[in-house]
Amino acid sequence: MTDFLLCKQDEIQDGKGRAFEAGARTVAVFRVKDKFYAFANKCLHRGASMCDGAIADGGATIRCPWHNWTFHLESGRNVVDPSAALRTFRVRAEGDQLILSV
Amino acid sequence: MNDISRSGFEAAKPVNPDPINPKIRAMEVIDTDFHFTPPWPVIRNYLAEPFKSRIWHYPAVGLEYNPEPANEKPGVGQDSHGTAGTGAEALRVLDQFGSDTVILNPGYNRPMSIFSEPVLAAFCAAHNDYMIKEVFPVSPRLKANMMVCQRNPEMAAAEIRRVGNHSQFVGVFTEFSALYEQIGNARFDPIFDAMRGQDLVLTAHSGGWFNHFSPMFNGARTWVELFGNAPIANAIVHLAAMIMQGLFDKYPKQKVLFQEGGVWWLSDFMLRVDEFYVSAPGDIALTERKLAAGERYLRKLPSEYIMENVRFSTQPITIPKNPKHFGWMLELCRAGDLFCFSTDWPHQTMDAGNWVVEHPGQINEEMQKAILAGNARKLYSRI
Numbered sequence: 322m323t324d325f326l327l328c329k330q331d332e333i334q335d336g337k338g339r340a341f342e343a344g345a346r347t348v349a350v351f352r353v354k355d356k357f358y359a360f361a362n363k364c365l366h367r368g369a370s371m372c373d374g375a376i377a378d379g380g381a382t383i384r385c386p387w388h389n390w391t392f393h394l395e396s397g398r399n400v401v402d403p404s405a406a407l408r409t410f411r412v413r414a415e416g417d418q419l420i421l422s423v
Numbered sequence: 424m425n426d427i428s429r430s431g432f433e434a435a436k437p438v439n440p441d442p443i444n445p446k447i448r449a450m451e452v453i454d455t456d457f458h459f460t461p462p463w464p465v466i467r468n469y470l471a472e473p474f475k476s477r478i479w480h481y482p483a484v485g486l487e488y489n490p491e492p493a494n495e496k497p498g499v500g501q502d503s504h505g506t507a508g509t510g511a512e513a514l515r516v517l518d519q520f521g522s523d524t525v526i527l528n529p530g531y532n533r534p535m536s537i538f539s540e541p542v543l544a545a546f547c548a549a550h551n552d553y554m555i556k557e558v559f560p561v562s563p564r565l566k567a568n569m570m571v572c573q574r575n576p577e578m579a580a581a582e583i584r585r586v587g588n589h590s591q592f593v594g595v596f597t598e599f600s601a602l603y604e605q606i607g608n609a610r611f612d613p614i615f616d617a618m619r620g621q622d623l624v625l626t627a628h629s630g631g632w633f634n635h636f637s638p639m640f641n642g643a644r645t646w647v648e649l650f651g652n653a654p655i656a657n658a659i660v661h662l663a664a665m666i667m668q669g670l671f672d673k674y675p676k677q678k679v680l681f682q683e684g685g686v687w688w689l690s691d692f693m694l695r696v697d698e699f700y701v702s703a704p705g706d707i708a709l710t711e712r713k714l715a716a717g718e719r720y721l722r723k724l725p726s727e728y729i730m731e732n733v734r735f736s737t738q739p740i741t742i743p744k745n746p747k748h749f750g751w752m753l754e755l756c757r758a759g760d761l762f763c764f765s766t767d768w769p770h771q772t773m774d775a776g777n778w779v780v781e782h783p784g785q786i787n788e789e790m791q792k793a794i795l796a797g798n799a800r801k802l803y804s805r806i
């Protein structure tokens with residue numbers, strides 16, 4: 322497991338996502354109020370960039386920008402097909418910085 | 424330097440990832456279905472009189488319940504990924520998706536439900552003239568299917584004769600659904616007569632769901648029933664008419680590209696049309712074309728016409744979770760010969776080309792090339 326320094330917390334807007342290259346992975350990081358979520362950026366369906374997706378269901382899910390597949394932010398699981406799950410990663414705040422563990 | 428950076432974390436790099444597989448950008452890609460929607464003021468400007476001064480808005484059309492509101496995302500089913508109405512806008516999307524060449528389909532919502540045939544024919548002419556004067560000159564990468572008044576075969580034929588020799592028109596756009604009589608019926612032969620010798624491909628694109636007046640329509644409730652699956656039933660019925668009513672015996676060189684009617688039913692369809700035909704070919708002789716030709720049977724087995732005359736665009740492809748099953752389905756449906764890649768941009772179920780190159784165990788390099796461009800090149804003599 323490697324820790325990566327992402328950016329300052331306020332560099333990700335509430336309700337928005339950003340993508341980061343962390344080693345060999347591309348990870349989408351989303352902010353919902355003061356919570357941050359990180360998961361594999363590539364949608365399981367046809368490969369859209371999840372960082373361009375939209376937060377839905379009052380901040381509980383992330384919706385893919387191409388065909389609306391919707392995943393729980395906490396677990397990465399698809400809301401109607403739990404066998405389809407985005408890989409999630411731990412992201413934590415240290416001071417005003419965000420640290421991603423991959 | 425702050426505490427964190429001193430502590431020796433590796434730095435992650437902010438990126439703007441390209442969702443298109445780099446292999447797609449390196450290969451030739453022909454997108455055979457892209458919905459191009461010129462703005463209404465532009466079309467109005469090209470309308471002939473008296474239409475130009477009497478029609479103020481593009482008509483709100485559509486005979487059937489449209490299931491789009493069932494999906495949260497705005498514009499679902501239609502222009503949910505954007506709108507392109509100029510050559511420059513279309514090129515921008517081609518570059519975004521790694522496509523080299525595109526065949527632009529007229530993208531209006533179900534124009535054939537404009538019942539006035541002269542009004543519809545005027546829209547078609549305006550659209551086609553705009554393509555010729557303002558869109559085709561922008562780039563040779565832009566090809567198109569011409570828009571015709573499908574309701575009236577003579578009017579459609581006149582439009583094909585009027586503009587069909589423009590080299591960037593590669594085909595004729597028609598729609599299939601339960602709203603339309605099968606274009607494989609002999610009543611539509613004026614269209615095929617006009618296309619004969621011009622090397623134009625007939626595009627048969629899904630164009631609606633079930634008719635309002637059908638109990639099957641009235642019983643449907645959901646987007647998946649109507650948008651997801653009704654086009655499959657419609658495509659099967661329309662393709663069967665083309666074959667069984669002797670379209671390809673009368674016009675052996677005519678090529679047809681089916682769009683958005685699904686593909687995986689093909690393996691069953693090919694077996695079924697052959698087996699039923701061999702058992703009961705008696706009424707083939709009574710179809711209009713066979714009566715006129717004095718012929719009793721089809722000249723080939725029904726499935727053979729598919730291999731020779733019919734192709735299928737791929738969007739929206741569905742992919743089983745078991746890769747072995749995917750390989751079998753591709754083989755049973757002769758994907759290497761019959762499938763032509765399409766995005767259907769900007770509609771909600773739009774496909775990028777990723778899926779073609781991301782299953783190398785099932786779609787080898789040769790088949791990737793055939794699906795992405797090779798089969799379309801063979802189909803369209805004007806590309």
Ligand code: FES
Pocket residue numbers: 364365366367368369385386387388389390
């Ligand atoms: S690519 Fe994400 S839902 Fe299709």
